[in-house]
Structure formats: structure tokens, C-alpha cells
Amino acid sequence: MTYRSRLSLLVLLDSGIVITALAVSRWLLEPNSAAGTSFYFLTGALLVLHHVSFFYFKLYKKAWEYASVGELVIMAKAVGVSFLLTAIAQAVAYGTLQLKWLAVAWMIHILLIGGSRLGWRMIRGGFNKQNGKRKRTLIVGAGSAGTMLARQLMNNPDTELHPVAFVDDDAKKQMLDIMGLPVAGNIGDIVSVAKKLEIDYIVLAIPSMNKKELYHIYTECAKTSAKTQMIPMLEDLATGRISVTQFRDVQVEDLLGREQVELDIESISEYVTQKVVLVTGAGGSIGSEVCRQISRFLPEKLVLLGHGENSIYAIEMELKESFKDTNIKFFTEIADLQDADKMMAVMLAHRPHVVYHAAAHKHVPLMERNPEEAFKNNVLGTLNAAKAASKSRVETFVMISTDKAVNPTSVMGSTKRVAEMIIQHMDRISHTKFVAVRFGNVLGSRGSVIPLFKKQITKGGPVTVTHPDMVRYFMTIPEASRLVIQAGALAKGGEVFVLDMGEPVNITQLAKNVIRMSGYTVEEIGIEYTGIRPGEKLFEEMLKDDEVMEQQVYPKIYIGKASAILYEEIEGLIADFPAMNQIELRARLLEMANHAMADVKQKLATVSG
Template sequence: MSYRQRLSLFVVIDSLIVITAIFISGFLVNADINVFTLPIVLSAAVILTSHLFFSWKLNLYKKAWEYASIGELLILIKIVTYSVLTALIAQQLILQETAFRLLAVTWLIHLLFMGGSRLTWRMYRNQLVNRYQDKKRTLIIGAGSAGTMVVRQLLHNRDCDLLPVAFIDDNPHKHQLDIMGIPVIGGSNKIAEAVEAFKIDNIVIAIPSLNKKELNTIFSECAKTTADTKILPMLEDLVTGKISVNQVRDVRVEDLLGRTPVEMDIELVSDSITDKVILVTGAGGSIGSEISRQVSLFNPKRLILLGHGENSIYTIEMELKELFKDSQIDIKTEIADLQDANKMMDIMRRYVPDVVYHAAAHKHVPLMERNPEEAVKNNIIGTRNVAEAASWNGVGTFVMVSTDKAVNPTSVMGASKKLAEMIVQEMDQESDTRFVAVRFGNVLGSRGSVIPHFKKQIERGGPVTVTHPDMIRYFMTIPEASRLVIQAGALAEGGEIFVLDMGEPVKIVDLAKNLIKLSGNSLNDIDIEFTGIRPGEKLFEELLKKEEIREEQIYPKIYIGKTADLYIEEIEQIVATYSSLSREELRETLLVLANRKRPAKQKEMLPISS
């Protein structure tokens, strides 16, 4: 219906309401069938004219009554009051008398009919929308501003298939109240009971201010039901219109992590990246590709994507060129093997980067246990080649991505990363380039991580395999890990090992249970099997050894570890002899050196197992 048609319809309806209200008032006041008296006819003409004038003046006909609130009701009261007062003045001026009783009753009936007509239309429309759409009965967690906004939009959104039928809120003052016609039935301990009583299909968590611990508590209650649990997007995104309320999303495992992500110092990072030449090794990997995305946000002059796998490098190149097509970033790609020292030197010589983010590495613990020589070639020799090329060509800052598995390592992968850290720290002492390492825990969703593995097992119907019931790990998201690497580059003075305060560690079995629940299954549907600790694995990971710990934070939630003993000559011996050793000999040699605690200046060489 066009605006003109809508306006004409409202004028006709309101005119009939005004006339009917006046003549009914005349009949009630005079108790006479003959209501066509001069005071009544005069009042009818004046009130009708005044009503239409004040309705136009106060924009009544521009209001959508299906979304009416207290504001629209106040406007209606003003219009009716002004119209009746105008009639009172007209009676006094023309008739020299005023029919107070007539006008008082007219005011009441006029307001009742006007408000009633709007309310009737709103109720009819709501029933019509709900009747002809197959909507899912929805429980809203949170009866605050966000929850009421969700309910308002859901009730009037034809495109959304969610129908709010009840609220849950932990504020006892709201219990047993109706908000927008929706009952508040109790606190979060009533979730399971409400789902059963109201036959709930969906649960929407609509409390943006929830911290991770509170969200975990609520999700645990929701997981006891068969309802599909979703979470509200950021409230500011709803208010600004960036997203709509029907874009509620599934709860993700990242939402349940008991930590607050670290944010970057934008100004400091911008100074280190904007209009600079940046090189990322391993740019096709999970961390390397995300570093490349976030670096691009700061408009570097040139971004070099270096990697060994052509498909992954091509993919991130195409993605960045599409995402930043309106920017002036010069994106270059290099397919190269870190073990090719001449190629590394050539790349550094041609581009002379200001910052190098070294994210390329072999990271899979079981695979490196079976192939220790590859860990030496990629993680140790590869790091040395890139670091030496960076130093030789005057790179400003070199940031190496490391791991918590480098602390007291029990695996080949952890040991190789520990020795790579030593190489980087030694290079810092000899070079004008600032060399630093960044150490963090497991990354959610990275290639080969436990999350995608669990999801595939759940999709197949289980079982989900966990190595040990007491296995715990630190977790962070890929964007957060990448921000830490970038922030470290901006903070670098040289020689540091940056460590993130990872929050509370997570039990892997609890993570598996949450993923099963998030997938819409119950723990009765998907079994969890314990397979035993794999070679090289530890029950728990550490981020710093005792002798490395410094208590002060250099940046919120970022610590700097003390420089450890460096065994460069022994590392060089491993590099020179690894190909002649058996895998068992090489594995033992790496672990002994990575865990050695004697002074670095001692010249005694490592014993080689026979």
C-alpha cells in the first residue's frame, strides 16, 4: 500500500471514529435519541477538523502502528486533548456556553476508539504473521535491552522463523512479569524446565555483556535440553543496522573459552607496518595467512607472501587482492623452500623487507616424532636460513612464531622450535636486525588442530577420541594469535621471547563435550574414547620455564621471558650430522640439547647415542 493510499485510509477511518465518538457521547450525556443538536454538531465539526490538523502536525499518519510504543500513545493523547480543547473554545466563542460533560465523555470515548483501533490492527497483524508462517518457538535468555530488542524485531519480522514465547532472566525483580506480552519465567536454573513446558525449539542468548564464565554456565544449562542454542551478535551491530536480529548465530567453541582476547595497540602497530615492506613466511598456513590479512589492514607499501605450497599461496593471494582491491598494497608471491639458503638470500636482497614474520614451520607433534629429520630441516635449518638472510640484508625486525611446546620439550617438534628460538636469540646478539620470538599455545581451527578433527569425528557419528582424561591445553583463536605476533613486532627491542597470558587452560575432554553439544548432539549420542598419550605429548603445556619468568607485563597480557642459555655450536653440530643419524639417535639428541641446563659457554659437545 502506497503512502497516499495509507493516508487516505487513515483519514477516513479516523473521521468515522471521531464522529461516532461525539454522537455516542451526546446520546450518553443527554439520554436522547435526537443527538443532532447545535452543540453536538458544532463539536463534531470542530473536533474532526482539529483532529485531522493536529494529526498532520504531529506526524501521526507517518507512524507504523505495528511497531507502536509509548511515544505513539502520548502523541495520540495530545491530539485528542488538543481537539477537545479547541471544541471547548469554539463552543464558548459561538454559543457563549460550554458543554463540559459532553466534551469530557467525548475525550474519553475518542481516545478509547482511536487507541483501540490501532491496538486491534496490531493484534490482528501479529496473529496474521504468526498464523501463516511456520515459526520455531524460541526462549530468549536475557530480558534486558538486548533481549527486548530481539523480541521486538522477531515479532515484527516476516522473514525470521523465530517466535519468542518466553524470557529467562536472573534478575528476580523481573520474574513473573510480562515484557511485550512475553512472560519472564525465572532464572537460568529454569532453562530446562522452560524448554519442556513451552515446547521450545530454539534458545537465543541475548546478553552481550556476558563474560566467558557466565556464558559457559548458561550454555551448560542449555546443553541439558534438546533445543538448538544460538547467541545474539554484538548489540552495537544490531543498533547500527550492520546485521539484523535474524542473523543470530550458533554458539561457537571460541565463545566458551575462558579468556578475553588481547587487542592491538593500533598506533604502535601502524607505525611499524604502514607504508613498509612486509614479508610473511608460511603465508599460506593458518597463522601466516591471518597475519597477512591483519597486516594488510594497516596498508603496507608491499606485502610478500612466501610459502612452499603453491595452492595455499595462490588462495591467500587471490583473497587479499579481492579484499583490498581498492588499496595501494603491492602484493607479491614467492614459492620457495626455506632450506634453500640461496633462494632466501635472493628474496631478501630483492625486496629488502622492513619486517619479517616467520610463520613457516612443521608443527604436527606425532608426524615430527616419526620424521625428526624434517623438523631439523624445516624448523631449525629453515629458520637459520631466513634469519641469516634477513640479517645480511638489513631487515629491521624479524619475528619468529614459536610454541608453548618449546618449554621443557618432550617432543621433536617442541625441541626443534626451542633450538630455533636459540638461533633467533643468538642472531639478535650479532646483528643490527631486531630478532624476537612469540610463544603461544594451541590455535583454534588451525590446520591439523584438535577442533576440526573432533568435528569430523562428530559428523561421522563418533566416537570422539581423546588421548587422556586429564590432558589440558591453552587455546586462542587464529586472529588473536596473529595479533600477538604483529604486536610483538611493534614492541620488539631485540632478543625477547614474547608470551601471552593464555588465561585458564582447557581440559581436552571438556572441549570435546562442548563440541558434541554445540553440534546439536547429546553425550548419549556421541561416545568419547580415550586412546592414550601419543609419543612426544605432555599432559599439560607451559609457556615459560621457571628460570625464564618475569612477573611484569610489557603490554596487557603479554610477558617477556628472560634469555635462556644458547647452544649454538651444538646446534651447528646437529645440522652438520643429522643426516647420518638414525631417527632414534636424532630424536634423543634434539631432546637432550633442548632440555640442557648447563652454561652456554661450555664447549663440551653433545654425546651421540649409538
């Protein structure tokens, strides 16, 4: 219906309401009297003043199918103003007031006007209802976001969702109807409510809830057969970029990620803004995210170094598009860490102030089968990058390490532990501040367990887990990258920063969550245990309790205590490397890495003694 046709219909309807209200009022008060000139004057005056008042308050522009209490209040004011002006006009014209007529007519008028708009809303709402079977939807959260969602779903003709109830932990809302929908229980009642009301769909409508609350709520929703989604984040709703009805799936990152840590913007800006920054492994999961985060601090130049041309090209194009309105200069360097001359040439050409060393071989079983490649990339590559950084007078060199470097049982963990010792040695002999940052598994990174689970689920299962008791620490890629950058701002030289990874996660439970989030039951997909792979541990460690400072130097960042530097042994290993076979190399690496850890414990025992 166009605005003109809609306006004509409303003016005609309201005119009939005005005449009816006055006629009924006269009939009720003076049923046997004939209508005089004063009655016709009153009718004409009220007709004109009603429409003038409604135009003034813009009530003919309201979309009554979306009306709320605010519109009803404005309507009451407009009717009151029109009757007041009519009474004044009658007093001026005839010198008398028919207050009884006007009072009764006012009440009838209010009743009919309100009823007509309510009827309009009900009729329009009926037209908007989608034909066919709609999915019965349970809304978790009866607050402002939940009620807004319910209203939009009820008035949206295109949605397939039909809201039937809320659940909310607020005791004051229990047993009430909101937007015509009952608050059927609290969060703990989700399973029973879903069964009783035959729920097909659940929407989480609490945008401000923290990770623990989300995990608790999702755990309850996962016990039902209903598909579960959530409304966008609070900041996206506030900015208007996303509508409340643009649902998204609950991601594993939502359940396992922790609350975001605020960065010390000032300290990071001091060592990054308008500086030259180089990132090795810039095409990898962590390296590329470090590049994205660093770019927000507007360095003068960002050098993207990597071995794979496709991944480097992809991150270069992404950054140039995302930061096209800035003055950041992006440079790419295709280089192999094992090429010492090339690394030296790159560092001397760009003269970076800060280097983030993210390049590494990290896949544990693959490195068990190829220990020489792990050694060349993780040990020799780190040494080449560190020497080149020192030679080109880099201010801060941050190496990204792993929790697998603690009491290592794998080639990968051993090479990263040896790389940490190289970094600490370089810090002692160089003006450059060399530090390492150690954290656990990163959600969504290449080779991580979650993409593997999703791929297996897509194929119909089963999902493979190595052992029922396998646990791992997890962190999201953005959080890990932010904390790496923050650790660089805290660097004094020689530290091994340890990121607080939170609580360890049971991999079997993680697999079950991923299966449910994909819309299947565990029984449909299945879980198969394949046995612990070479080099793996059931439990990963960030540091032993006696090997980490008790106080955090920054939220979620600790500093490991000084460890033994066995650089002479490392030099011997490098010299012997060309003549060693895989078995000998693996044995030497494990012996050296664990010997270093043992020396730390012995020193600590001596000090405490």
C-alpha cells in the same frame, strides 16, 4: 494493503469514532433533548480538526502493528489539540462552551481511538502468525536486546520461532511480564524452565556479555535438549550491519577465547606503517592471519612467502580484494626455507624492514615419524631465513614458536627450541633485532583438534581423544596474530616473548562441548580414548614459574628470562646431520633442547643461591 486504501480506511474509521463520541456524550448528558445547530457545528468542526491534527502529527503514517508507548503519547496530544481547537471555534461562533459535552466526548474519543489502534495491532499480529507448529523459544536476557528480539519474532510472519518466556538474572524483572511474555526465572533455572515450558529453541540475547558469562550460560543451556544460538555481537547490531534476528551458533571460540586485548596502535604503526613487511608461511593459519592484521596498518609492501602455491595464491587474492582501496603493494614469493640461496635472494630483492617467520612443520606425530624433515624445515629453514634477514639489514625479525619447546618430549618441540636458540644467537651477532614469540594451540588452525572433532561428528562419531586427562592451552587465531604483532613492537632484541594462554582446557570437556554445539548428545556420538601418541605430553607448559618474568610487559605478554645459547653444539648437529639416522637425530635434538632448559635452571639456581 496499500497506503491509499489504508488511509481511506483509517479516515473513515476515525470519522465514525468522532461522531460516535459526540453522540454518546450528548445522549449521556442530555438524553431527552433534540440536536441543535450548535451540536452539528461541533461535530463538523471536530471532524475536520481531528483529521487535520492527525495529519499534522503524521499519525496516519504510523504502522500500528509495531506501535509503542511513544505513538500512544503522540495520539493523545493530537486528540487533545483537536478538542482544544474545537472548543475555541465553538466559543468564537456561539459565544458559549459546552465543556461537559467536550470533556465526556474527549474521554470516549481517547478510548475508541486507542482501542481501534490496539485492535488493529492485534488483528495484524494474528495475520502475521505463521501457520503450522512453531518452535517454542526461550530468550535468555530480558534487556533491550531481548525485548527487541521478542517483538521482532512475534511480528515476523516468516520466522519459525515462537517466543514463550524470558530468563534473566535481574531480580527486579522476576515475576513480571515483558512484551506479554513472563520472566520465568534466572539463568540457573534454564534447565527447569526449558522442561516445564517444553522449550525447543534457546536464544542468548545478551550481546555485551563476557566470555565467562557466556560459558556459564551455555553450560546451563547444554543440559537441555533445545538448540542454542545467540544474537550477533553488540558492535554489529550498533552499526546496523546485522539484524537482531540473524542468529549464529555458539562457537568453541566464543567459550574459550578471552576478552580482546587492545593493541598499542601507535607503537605498531611506527614499525609497520609504510614499511616493507615479509611473512614466511603466509599461506598457513597463523601466517595468513598475520598478513590480514598487518594489512590494516597499511604497510608500503607486503611480501607473502610460502612453499604451497595454492595457499599463497588464495591469501594473495583475498588481501587484494579486501584492501583494494589502499596503496599496499602485495608480492608473492614461492620459496622453500631450505633453499638458502633463494631465501637470500628474496630478502635482498625486497629489503624488508620487518620479517614474521611463521613457516614451520608443527604436527607432532608426523614429525616423530619424519624427524629429518622437521630438522630441515624448523632448524635449517629458520637459520637460512635469519641469516638472509641479517644480511639484508632487516630491522625486526619475529619468529613464531610454541609451548611444545618447553621441556620438549617431541621432535617438533625440540626443533622449535633449537630454532629459538638460533634466533637468540643471531641477535647477539647481528644489528637486526631477533625475537621469538611462544604460544600454545590455536583454535581452528590446520591440524588442530576442533576441525578434527567436527569432521568425526559429521561422520557420526565417535570423537577420538588420546587421554581423559589431556589438557591444552588454546588461543584464537586473530588473538595470537595480534599479540605476535604487538610483541614485535616491544622487541629490543633477544627476547622470547611468552603469551598468556589463560587457563588450560581439558580436551574431553572440549570434545563434549563441540558435540553439543553440533546438535547432538555425547551419548549419540560417543568419545573414544586412543592413547597418548608419540611425542605428546599430558600437560603443556609455557614456561616454568621461575623461568618467566613476573610482570607482563604488555597485557597477556611476558618475557622469558635469558637462556643458554649452545650455538657450537647446534653447528655440530648441523654438520653431523647428513650422516645421522632418524633415531640418532631424534636423540640429539631432545638432548640438546632439554640440556638448554637444564642450563637455564642451573643458572637461575646459582643466581638465587
